[in-house]
Amino acid sequence: MGIDGPGAIVACWEQLHEAVLELATRCATPRQRLLAVAERQLLIVADLGSQLDDRDLRAWIARLVRRLQGTHNAPTRSAVFSTINAMSDEEVDAVLLDIISIYDEVTRVEIIERLRTIAA
DSSP states (O other): OOOOHHHHHHHHHHHHHHHHHHHHHOOSOHHHHHHHHIIIIIHHHHHHHTTOSOHHHHHHHHHHHHHHHTTSSSOOHHHHHHHHHHSOHHHHHHHHHHHHHHHHHHHHHHHHHHHHHHHO
């Protein structure tokens, strides 16, 4: 994708933002919502993950990718779809909560940085 440093984290945040909005507003089952955000945003987040400077965020993305690709070698669309479809309802809920938690954490960090800039 060719995005590095600050650009990668902004692009990653944008994809997570879209995913959370989709998860919160879509009238569908949790599995259908996860499938939708996996297709539209999470595969992009997976691509961006290795380019981030933030070690904790990079580790979270790597963990999410491993959960979504299951036993497959790469997080391709078909691998992610078959993995999500094989998940139990509890596993789907856990992934959804994890996505929302990391989005909340990243957003909080961004807000703190903005407040520091304003205060300076």
